[in-house]
Amino acid sequence: MIKGIGVDIVKIDRVDFIIAKKVLSSDELEIFNNASDIRKREFLAGRFAIKEAIYKAGLKKSFNELNIKYNDDNSIYLENYNDIKISISHEKDYAIGYAIYEISIDK
Numbered sequence: 001m002i003k004g005i006g007v008d009i010v011k012i013d014r015v016d017f018i019i020a021k022k023v024l025s026s027d028e029l030e031i032f033n034n035a036s037d038i039r040k041r042e043f044l045a046g047r048f049a050i051k052e053a054i055y056k057a058g059l060k061k062s063f064n065e066l067n068i069k070y071n072d073d074n075s076i077y078l079e080n081y082n083d084i085k086i087s088i089s090h091e092k093d094y095a096i097g098y099a100i101y102e103i104s105i106d107k
Helices: 017-023 026-033 037-057
Strands: 002-011 068-070 076-078 084-091 094-102
Touching: 002 037, 017 026, 017 037, 026 037, 037 068, 037 084, 037 094, 076 084
Parallel strands: none
Antiparallel strands: 002 094, 068 076, 084 094
16 A cells, blocks of 8 residues: 655756755765766755655655665665655756655555
């Protein structure tokens, strides 16, 4: 059963690097710090969008507590929350995040 669905869109050039520590987990911050400035802005916008979508779907956590990881096939997942499915996409000026929060129902 679906508990919640969340979506958020961010204009990439509106993202300010000053929010990085509030949005990114320590693992994500390491990736961010090793990226080019163009990639940093896109990465931060995507992470902000997905974490806002997760919040809207119903998981009320501080953004920097949430850690987005990569699978071997380069798809993403939310560490420690298998019941939340996520997706991020980037297109020119925008990043979008989508989250589905599922709960199991015992019969």
